[in-house]
Amino acid sequence: MSFSVRVPASSANLGPGFDILAIAVGLYLEVDAEPAEGEPVVLEGPDLRGGGDLVLDGLRRVASAVGRPCPGCRLRVRSDIPVARGLGSSAAALVAGMLVGNRLLGDPLDRAALLRLACEAEGHGDNVAAALYGGVALAVPTATGWLYRPLKLARPLRAVVFVPEQTALTREARAVVPESVPRADAVANAARCALLVLALVEGHFEHLAEAMDDRLHQPYRARIFPYLPHLIAAAREAGAYGACLSGAGPSVLALAEPAAAEAVRIALQNAASEHGVAGTALDLPVEADGARVLTATRQ
Structure with missing residues (x-):
């Protein structure tokens, strides 16, 4: 089968x-x-x-x-x-x-x-x-x-992702993150991680901009992806609740309500172009079901 x-x-x-x-x-x-x-x-x-x-x-x-x-x-x-x-x-x-x-x-x-x-x-x-x-x-x-x-999620969100043409290896992006960070940054990250979880499950999406403001890895990875702060700012200005580096990069993720997703996608595309970064902005659903067997048929 x-x-x-x-x-x-x-x-x-x-x-x-x-x-x-x-x-x-x-x-x-x-x-x-x-x-x-x-x-x-x-x-x-x-x-x-x-x-x-x-x-x-x-x-x-x-x-x-x-x-x-x-x-x-x-x-x-x-x-x-x-x-x-x-x-x-x-x-x-x-x-x-x-x-x-x-x-x-x-x-x-x-x-x-x-x-x-x-x-x-x-x-x-x-x-x-x-x-x-x-x-x-x-x-x-x-x-x-x-x-x-x-x-x-307390209510639906769209994942708007700018995907650069350039690639990046996770090991290289990890190499720029220091082994230790200042205590103030560690405290700030712990607070924002807690706020992020609460905002997502309780529906306080207005807190996502603050909650997604990382100090542990993004400031260091922005050195190899210098367009990151500009795309985050553009996404927020266009109506995204919050934005961040996607994984180890180089893509950028913005979370937006469905009605704002297209405006955010256009803003990410335009901001990337303004900063000389080739790529494509995508408006994607959050996949709720995860991995699954699609079909099972007898041959």
């Missing part, structure tokens, strides 16, 4: 939620899987700059976790998630591979177990939690493992 899985993109941090918060957005990676018992895994699809390898990695991690051989299959991967842009393309590929492997092996692992495996592979849980569960995800490392909690 063949089937497909679909996994959304995700934007992590949301400003101060460094490595613990992410939101799933409406761009997708899909994998069509056809079982092929006794055969090796065959992967077809575009060059995803490691994404295909991560699909296979996810599949193999599930097989290893349940102590079974990697199932033979033919996989076709397609994706509209821009790679190396801070939109969770690697997390989507990893989660897709895990879902495929889990289904091929008879679904021995529940979502919580899949999340633990994905967090172990990624080293942090923000993108994989949002990719797996959808919506706004809080993923916190604890002494006993990863704690995931969904944050239910």
Whole structure:
């Protein structure tokens, strides 16, 4: 029985939620899987700059976790998630591979177990939690493992994302973030992270501009993405509740009510052009459902 899985993109941090918060957005990676018992895994699809390898990695991690051989299959991967842009393309590929492997092996692992495996592979849980569960995800490392909690939006928001043509590697964006920050900045970030969670779940979206004002990583990453403060300001002026760097960059995320989303998209596009940054601004839905099996049909 063949089937497909679909996994959304995700934007992590949301400003101060460094490595613990992410939101799933409406761009997708899909994998069509056809079982092929006794055969090796065959992967077809575009060059995803490691994404295909991560699909296979996810599949193999599930097989290893349940102590079974990697199932033979033919996989076709397609994706509209821009790679190396801070939109969770690697997390989507990893989660897709895990879902495929889990289904091929008879679904021995529940979502919580899949999340633990994905967090172990990624080293942090923000993108994989949002990719797996959808919506706004809080993923916190604890002494006993990863704690995931969904944050239910009080009312609808649109994710307006400017995606530069230039790419960026997460390891390079992490390298500019210092190992320690001034105590005042740490306190400010803790306060804003708490405010961000409350604003999202209680509907006080008017606080998002302040809540998404990060001091832990964005000021340092703005050195390699100098257009960041200008795009954040343009998004706010156009009616966005708040804006931030998307993940490790270089994309910029703005959160807006549906009626304001088009104005925010145009403002981001114009601001980027004014500062010589080529790219495309997208008005995207927040993906509420997360990763799922799309079809299951007998061949």
